[in-house]
Amino acid sequence: MKSTNVKTLILALVAGLVLLTGCTATKTVKTAATPVEDTSWMFHDIVDAKFVKAHMSVPMPDNVMIVDARPYKVKYTKGHIPGAISIPFSKFDKKTNLLPKDKNALLIYYCGGLKCRLSHKSAKKAEALGYKTVKVFAKGYPEWKKTYGQSNETVQVKAGEVEGAIELERFKSIIAKNPESILLIDVRDADEFAKGSFKTAINIPVEELEPKIKDFPDNKPIVYVCPTGARSGEAYYMTRDVRKSLKDVYYVEAEIDFKSDGTIEIKKPK
Numbered sequence: 001m002k003s004t005n006v007k008t009l010i011l012a013l014v015a016g017l018v019l020l021t022g023c024t025a026t027k028t029v030k031t032a033a034t035p036v037e038d039t040s041w042m043f044h045d046i047v048d049a050k051f052v053k054a055h056m057s058v059p060m061p062d063n064v065m066i067v068d069a070r071p072y073k074v075k076y077t078k079g080h081i082p083g084a085i086s087i088p089f090s091k092f093d094k095k096t097n098l099l100p101k102d103k104n105a106l107l108i109y110y111c112g113g114l115k116c117r118l119s120h121k122s123a124k125k126a127e128a129l130g131y132k133t134v135k136v137f138a139k140g141y142p143e144w145k146k147t148y149g150q151s152n153e154t155v156q157v158k159a160g161e162v163e164g165a166i167e168l169e170r171f172k173s174i175i176a177k178n179p180e181s182i183l184l185i186d187v188r189d190a191d192e193f194a195k196g197s198f199k200t201a202i203n204i205p206v207e208e209l210e211p212k213i214k215d216f217p218d219n220k221p222i223v224y225v226c227p228t229g230a231r232s233g234e235a236y237y238m239t240r241d242v243r244k245s246l247k248d249v250y251y252v253e254a255e256i257d258f259k260s261d262g263t264i265e266i267k268k269p270k
Contacts, residue, residue, distance in 0.1 A: 043109075043123040043136040049147045052108055052137050056083055063105045069118040070111045070141070072219060081110065081144050082180045086219035089118040092125050098217050103130045110137040110144070164236040165253035166223055172266060183222045185209075187235045196258045198225065206231045206238075213242045221248035229253040229269060 055064050066084040068076050069092075076086040087095045089111075099107070107126050109119040123136045137143075174182055179200040186193050186201040193203040204212060206226075216222060222239065224232035232251035239249050257265040 041117055041120060042138070043120040043134070045123075045135050046138045047108065047135045049137065049139065049143050051135070052081065052110070052144070053148065055106060055108065056081075062100060063102055064108075065100055065105060066108045066110070067119075067122065068111070068141075069109050069122040070116070075112065075141075076219070079141065079145070081141065084110070085217055087122070089122045089125075092122055096129065097215065098219075099126065099129070099131070104132055106133045106135070107131055108135045108137055110140040113140045113142045114138055116140060162253045164233065164240075164249070164251055165229070166250035168252070168254055168266070168268060171223065171252055171254075181220060183217065183220050185222065185224050185235070187224050187226050187231045192258075195260070196262055196264070198264065201225065206235050209235055210238055210242060213239050213246075216243070216246065218246060221250065222246065224249075224251040225256060226252075227256050227258070229255075 052066065056066070057064075060066070060083045066081055068080045068084045068086050069089045070076055070086075071088050071090070072086045076088075080086070085098060087098055099105075107123070109123045109126070111117075111119040119136050119138070119140065123134045127134045175198060179198065184198055184201040186197045186203050187206040187209060188197075188203070189205050190203060193201075197203070216239075224235040224239075226232040226235075229252060233253065236249060236251040239246060252266075253269060255267045255269055257267075259265065
């Protein structure tokens with residue numbers, strides 16, 4: 001009888017200790033560790049939309065290039081950052097000639113946003129080629145549209161009645177709405193160009209043109225301008241002779257008056 005009472009007392013003491021200490025029998029539960037995201041595919045130097053905007057100008061300087069690494073037809077032609085050239089990652093190795101000759105030039109790559117790896121892969125390839133100032137705008141074109149609301153859609157150029165000439169009204173429309181969609185080359189002399197031209201035009205006098213044709217990009221139509229269509233027409237035929245692979249090449253067959261007040265008058269030739 002005494003033995004039973006002692007056992008009961010011991011059990012009561014144990015139960016009391018459990019209640020006092022808050023100790024309870026618990027089942028050990030193993031939780032899975034949060035997986036660490038693999039970011040090894042990302043380029044090491046990331047910039048934002050403000051950085052890209054700060055380094056844009058018209059025309060783009062020789063030491064700065066913004067590169068769209070997305071596919072040309074399904075993405076670039078539907079909208080891209082103004083001034084950007086198209087070098088799809090899948091064609092990187094075939095289009096290295098489009099990159100600046102100066103390895104210190106600033107290269108800014110972008111593609112379709114944070115989940116798109118094309119710009120990162122392209123940037124790594126560019127760095128491997130020896131380019132020292134390479135950046136990736138990781139948020140890419142979706143962020144650009146959200147921030148600045150600008151979209152340069154590549155347009156279709158219509159030929160005019162004269163061989164090689166762009167349809168004049170189409171040219172006026174492009175200049176007014178989407179001038180960055182074409183590579184506009186003013187082939188007048190430097191002193192003429194200095195007095196005024198189209199905002200997006202670059203100046204290559206016709207007598208200096210031939211050796212430079214081989215380096216022209218092929219990702220947008222090329223349009224030559226001058227005051228009468230004479231020098232621009234010569235530039236058109238020179239381009240066709242030197243580089244037959246360039247299909248979208250035109251000149252403006254018109255009377256163009258570059259006025260001293262900055263306005264430009266375009267009229268059909270008489």
